[in-house]
Amino acid sequence: MNCVKFQDSLSDYIEGALDPRARAECAAHRLICGECRELYNDVRVTVQALNALGDADGDEPEGLRDRIIASTTTGEMLSCGEFDKLLERYFDGVILAPTFQTFQSHFENCFKCRRLLNGIEEAIGMLQEAKETEVEVPGSLHDRIVAATVGRVSSSWIGRAQSALVNFGRRLMSPQMAVAAMIIALISLLVISRFGSVGNLTTSAEHKVESLVTQGHQKINSTGAMARYGFQRVSYGVNSFLFSGAAHGDSAPNSSSKPNGDPNGEPNGARPTPQPKRNSDLAPESTDSTKRDKHRTRQNQSGR
Amino acid sequence: MGANAALIKSDGELVRRCRAGDSAAWEQVVHEYSRRVFNLAYRFTGRHESAEDLTQEVFVRVYRSLDQYDPQAGDLANWLMRLARNLVIDDYRRRCRTPTDMGDDIGDHEYHLESRHDAPDRGVERFERAKQVHAAISKLQPDLRECVILRDIEELTYQEIVDILKIPIGTVKSRINRGRIELAKILRRMKVVETL
Numbered sequence: 001m002n003c004v005k006f007q008d009s010l011s012d013y014i015e016g017a018l019d020p021r022a023r024a025e026c027a028a029h030r031l032i033c034g035e036c037r038e039l040y041n042d043v044r045v046t047v048q049a050l051n052a053l054g055d056a057d058g059d060e061p062e063g064l065r066d067r068i069i070a071s072t073t074t075g076e077m078l079s080c081g082e083f084d085k086l087l088e089r090y091f092d093g094v095i096l097a098p099t100f101q102t103f104q105s106h107f108e109n110c111f112k113c114r115r116l117l118n119g120i121e122e123a124i125g126m127l128q129e130a131k132e133t134e135v136e137v138p139g140s141l142h143d144r145i146v147a148a149t150v151g152r153v154s155s156s157w158i159g160r161a162q163s164a165l166v167n168f169g170r171r172l173m174s175p176q177m178a179v180a181a182m183i184i185a186l187i188s189l190l191v192i193s194r195f196g197s198v199g200n201l202t203t204s205a206e207h208k209v210e211s212l213v214t215q216g217h218q219k220i221n222s223t224g225a226m227a228r229y230g231f232q233r234v235s236y237g238v239n240s241f242l243f244s245g246a247a248h249g250d251s252a253p254n255s256s257s258k259p260n261g262d263p264n265g266e267p268n269g270a271r272p273t274p275q276p277k278r279n280s281d282l283a284p285e286s287t288d289s290t291k292r293d294k295h296r297t298r299q300n301q302s303g304r
Numbered sequence: 305m306g307a308n309a310a311l312i313k314s315d316g317e318l319v320r321r322c323r324a325g326d327s328a329a330w331e332q333v334v335h336e337y338s339r340r341v342f343n344l345a346y347r348f349t350g351r352h353e354s355a356e357d358l359t360q361e362v363f364v365r366v367y368r369s370l371d372q373y374d375p376q377a378g379d380l381a382n383w384l385m386r387l388a389r390n391l392v393i394d395d396y397r398r399r400c401r402t403p404t405d406m407g408d409d410i411g412d413h414e415y416h417l418e419s420r421h422d423a424p425d426r427g428v429e430r431f432e433r434a435k436q437v438h439a440a441i442s443k444l445q446p447d448l449r450e451c452v453i454l455r456d457i458e459e460l461t462y463q464e465i466v467d468i469l470k471i472p473i474g475t476v477k478s479r480i481n482r483g484r485i486e487l488a489k490i491l492r493r494m495k496v497v498e499t500l
Contacts (some may be wrong), residue, residue: 007481007485008478010481010484010485011462011477011480011484012481018443028437039485039488042489042491042492043484043488045484045488046484046487046488046491047484049433049437049491050437050452050456050457050487051456051457051459053347053434053437053438053457054456054457054459056430056434056441057339057340057343058339058343058346058434060338060339060342060343060356060359061356062340064338064342064356064359064360065331065335065338067357067360068334068338068360068363069327069330069331069334069362071364072330072334072361072363072364072367078363078364079360079364080357080360081360081361082364110484112384122434144313167492210320215463259409
């Protein structure tokens with residue numbers, strides 16, 4: 001017997017499955033060949049170690065039994081692997097009703113999958129948030145990029161104006177500016193629907209202004225007329241007093257008739273127009289009603 | 305399973321109750337076999353997480369196949385473990401076809417195969433030895449590995465291995481022999497074999 005034949009028969013030799021003659025040949029080879037003797041010992045010890053491994057099963061991880069029971073009890077027969085496969089369809093909203101019930105009951109019973117689903121929902125929410133909030137680009141970044149790529153900075157005022165314009169344009173693309181643009185567009189629409197066009201609006205505004213100016217003139221004129229009338233009356237009284245004084249020498253000042261109105265000559269009719277009552281409460285409070293729908297399906301987490 | 309619930313002795317009765325929706329009966333099955341199935345899965349996957357997932361898959365399949373169990377044909381243990389072996393080997397062969405999935409974490413993950421009844425020092429020793437033997441098994445080539453596990457750890461007969469792996473008995477025998485020799489050499493290189 002040579003080493004190759006010995007090694008081919010090694011398992012059978014160790015298990016005692018060889019016929020007496022072959023066993024004797026192997027035993028003889030084992031005595032004369034040190035290498036095969038060592039191999040024989042090693043394999044025997046290895047097989048014993050493997051058997052010991054099989055005899056002493058370790059404990060399964062904590063919670064595994066609960067997980068198995070949760071995924072196998074009636075109506076909830078969905079393994080975590082199958083749950084994982086359904087997740088994509090769940091987020092696409094294309095799970096059919098009966099499958100959804102199984103999916104739902106697995107979700108309610110399996111802490112691990114509940115945590116996974118909630119984690120995915122949170123991640124989606126965070127991505128959405130990240131998408132909506134745009135970080136402002138620093139003003140110097142453009143120059144830095146130019147310097148790093150073509151090796152020079154646009155130092156002329158034209159260059160700076162250009163970059164400022166680019167920055168402004170970039171800012172215009174932000175979501176906030178989009179809202180502002182929408183408001184402006186809405187106002188324009190209202191104006192156009194009311195006046196036909198912006199030109200009509202200006203014409204109409206001109207007419208308004210003209211009529212207001214005319215009204216103002218009229219008011220001023222009427223006020224002036226009243227003032228003139230008052231002034232005439234005062235001067236008439238003074239004149240009559242002076243003339244009568246000159247004609248009769250000493251005469252009682254009390255005999256003079258007092259003029260109506262203000263001694264300074266202010267006419268009675270010129271009264272300050274009452275200020276219109278300002279309604280400060282008209283300014284609406286700006287309310288930010290942006291609410292984020294988190295799609296949270298928080299469940300009471302059962303202690304496991 | 306409630307602690308006070310009486311254990312159902314007969315396999316036929318146990319399965320009948322499981323099929324009737326008796327959750328206590330099913331929990332008894334899970335408690336009795338989850339450890340064995342997990343250990344089997346762990347030997348083939350070499351990964352703790354994968355073994356857990358695989359064990360769960362096995363029990364889902366067992367639960368769905370309960371109506372196929374015939375008490376006249378044999379023990380529930382044999383039937384269940386045969387089903388488990390088939391599923392674990394199917395999974396093993398599937399992963400062998402996609403080698404990126406074949407990584408093992410025996411060396412660095414938290415090892416669970418420690419018996420909790422051992423004294424602390426003996427426990428540590430056994431833990432280390434088992435870890436090394438598992439690491440050596442994971443170095444075997446896949447076809448040798450499955451034969452060695454089934455023969456020397458699961459201690460199946462050659463015929464049972466033939467039935468599971470669907471390969472000729474000669475091939476089974478030769479793979480077991482080559483696998484053992486290879487494993488002994490690996491353990492010697494790892495300087496484990498002297499300490500065994």
